[in-house]
Amino acid sequence: MxxxxxxxxxxxxxxxxxxLVIxxxxxxxxxxxxxxxxxxxxKEVQEIDIKRDIPKVELTKHKWKLIEDALKTEFNERLKKINYQ
Known part of the structure; x- marks a missing residue:
């Protein structure tokens, strides 16, 4: 299962x-x-707690669109490796 x-x-x-990506x-x-x-x-929708949650990167929408597909591919590949170990 x-x-x-x-x-x-x-x-x-x-x-x-x-x-968490906003x-x-x-x-x-x-x-x-x-x-x-x-x-x-x-919470049904997660809320940012500015005292605890750490902003790691801030990007323009244009830059996000340029890397979005590559990130999805990378994250999915990492998950496949973890699930097959």
């Missing part, structure tokens, strides 16, 4: 450490990647 995961194979029951609707707003160490089980 497959484990239920979120995004690129994230399972908060295994580890709450994860990265992609705003506005074309001029920045894409921000946060490193987080806690999962909010009581």
């Amino acid at each position: 497959a484990k239920e995961t979120i995004g690129f194979g994230f399972n908060p029951e295994e580890s709450e450490h994860h990265f 992609i705003p609707r506005s074309p001029n707003a920045k894409v921000i990647v946060y490193e987080r160490f806690a999962w909010q089980y009581d």
Whole structure:
């Protein structure tokens, strides 16, 4: 039976450490990647806690679009390696 995961194979029951990517609707707003160490089980949509969540990178939407597909491929390849070990 497959484990239920979120995004690129994230399972908060295994580890709450994860990265959360915020992609705003506005074309001029920045894409921000946060490193987080806690999962909010009581929230349907995760909320950023500016005291605990660490912004790691901020990108323009244009730059995000340039790397988005490569990131998806890389993350999926890493997951395949982990799942086959």
